[in-house]
Amino acid sequence: MWNYTEKVMEHFLHPRNVGEIEDADAVGEVGNMACGDALKLYLKLDEGKRIADAKFQTFGCASAIASASALTELIKGKTLEEAEKVTNDDIATYLGGLPKEKMHCSVMGQEALEAAITSYRGGKPAPQDEGRIVCTCFGVTDTKIARVVREHELTTPEQVTNYCKAGGGCGGCVEEIQAIIDEVWRKESEKKARAGYPMATPMTNIQKIQLIQETIEKEIKPALRADGGDIELIDVIGNRVQVAFRGGCAECPASGVTIAAVVEKKLREFVSPEITVQEVKDENRVSR
C-alpha cells in the first residue's frame, strides 16, 4: 500500500480538468500504455496568450492521475513563459509530496507540459527524446537520464528509476545508468572548477597554469582566430597572466584595451576571480 497524502487521494478521486479541448492551441502527449502510464495535455490560450483552460486525459495509477490534475491547476492563468517554469517538484509539492518510487508520475506531468509548449511554438521534439536509448524496457535515452540526474541531483541508479523509470524493467542497463551518473557529475565538477567555484582543495600552481592554458585554447583562441588573430600565453606570476597577441591582433592598436579585457574576463570566469591580464609586446618579451 502506498503512503499517499490526502491531497493525492483527493485529486485522484476527484481529478480537476479531466477531458479534451477540441480546439486546443497546444497538445502534449507523453508515455504509452505499455509503459503503464500516459498523459495527454490540452491547452487553450486567451488573447493575452495566457492559459485560459487546461485539460488532461491520463492512463495510470493514482499518483499519475493526481499529478496531471495538479499540473492543470498549477498552470491555469499563466503565460507559456511562466508555465514553462513549473517543474515536477512543484507538482509534487502541490500534492504534499509523492512516494519516491512515484516521482516519475510528476516528471510525466512536466514533460507533457513541455511537449505542449514545444508543439505550440512550432516544434521539434523535446530534448529528452533525442539521444541513444539506454533503457530498452521503457525506451529512456541517455539524454533524458542525464537530465534527471542533473535536475534532481541524483547519485544512484535506483533514484534514476524513481524519476524516469529507466532501469526498472529487466535491470540490464543499471551499470550504464551508473556510468551516465558518474559522467554527469564528473562534467559538473569540472565546470564548477572552471567557473571559479571554490574548490575542495586549492589549485596548485601547475593546475592553475594548466587551467589557464586550457581556457585560452578552448574559450579564447577560437574567437580570435575567427578574426585572423591569435594569442600566446607567456607567463603566469601569481595571479598575473602575461599574454602576447599575434597576427591581426598584434597590429591592432586597440588590443591592449579591449582584447586583454575580454581575455581577463574569460580567465576570471573559468580560473579565478583574482586573475589580471597583462599584454606583453614582442620587444620587451623575455627570451625563452
Next chain:
Amino acid sequence: MRIVYLDNNATTAVAPEVLDAMVPFLRDLWGNPSSMHTFGGQVRKHIDRARQQVARFIGAEEDEIIFTGCGTESDNTAIMAALKADPHRRHIVTTRVEHPAVLNLCQRLEKEGHQVTWLSVNAQGMLDLDEVRRSISERTGVVSVMYANNETGVIFPVEEIGKIARAAGCFFHVDAVQAGGKIPLNMRRSAIDYLALSGHKLHAPKGVGVLYIRKGTKFSPLIIGGHQEMGRRGGTENVASIIGCGAACELAGRRMEEENVRVKELRDRLERALLEKSPDARLNGHPEMRLLNTSNISFEYVEGESILLRINELGICASSGSACTSGSLEPSHVLRAMGVPYTAAHGSVRFSLSRYTTEEEIDFVIERLPPIIEDLRAISPFGRKTT
C-alpha cells in the same frame, strides 16, 4: 465501513473455530513443549494432535509433517534439502510463474552456479508436458512446480510431472500454498516428495507453514537449532499458530467439498457479470483448469492501481498484477510469461473468494465496479469511450 474481502489468495480470515482452539495456548497453556515439567510438557501432545490433523488432511503420516514459520520457509527448506541430498545433480527445473518463494530462490541458486530450466506457459497459463519431459534429465536434482498459481489460479498437472521426475530419479517439490484447502490432497497416492502449505491461506493465522516430506526422502534442515520437529526444524514452536493450523486443516477437510460448490458458483457469477458489463475485459488463465475461488480479469485502457484504490473507497479488497501496485515498474511476471499484452496486464484485477464470501457481497461488486471502470476509461486517453 463494511469490508468486502475478495483477496483470499493474499491471506484469509482466521476462522472463529480456529481462534477458539488457539486462545487457551496464548492465555493459559503458554509453556514450552520441550520442558520437562508438566506445565510445559503437556503442550507437546497438543502439537502432536495438530500434526495429526494436518497429516489426515493431506493423506500423510504424522512423521512426514513438520511445522515451519511460513510457506516460503517450507519451499526454501524443500529445495535446499533436495539439492543437498544429491549434490552432483546441480540442475533445477521450475516454472516461470512460481511464487517469489521459489522463483527468487532459484534465481539466487542460478547465480551461484546451479543450472535452472525455466518452464514456459502458454497463453492460458498452462505448462507443456513435452517441455517438462525434455527438461528433466539424470542431472536434475529437483523439480519444483506450484500446484496452483496464486495470481491466475491455474492448476498444474503435478501428478503427471511427478511421474516424470520420479522416472528420472530426481526429487519433486510442490508449492501447494494456494491449493491447500481448495483442492483435495492425498500424499499416499502421489509422486510428490516435498509439499509446502501455508496456514494463513486456509483460515489459520500467519506465522505457520507446513512441509510434508515423504518418508524415506533424504532431508537436511534449513534452520539449525534444537531438536524440535524431530530435529528437522530448530526453534521453539509457534504453539498457538500450530494448534490453529491443525484446527484449520481439520475444518477445511470437513467443509471443503460443500464449500467448493458454493464458492465456485459465486466466483462464476462475479466473473460472468464483470466480463459482460465491461467491454474490453478479458479473463486471464485457463477457464476450467483453475482454482474455483480465483478470477483474474484484465480491464483494458485502465490501470490496476487506480481500480484498486477506487474500489478500496467502497471497502472492496482485491489485488492487481499492475506494475504500480507492486512497487516495481514491470507488471506481473505471471501475466507476462503468459504473453498477456502489457496493456492488459497493467489493468488486471484478481478477485479471490473464500468460504466467508456472500452472495450479497458479490452482487455489491457487480453493481459498483463497472461504473468505476467506465469512469477511469473516461479519464484515459486510450480506447473506446463507453459514455
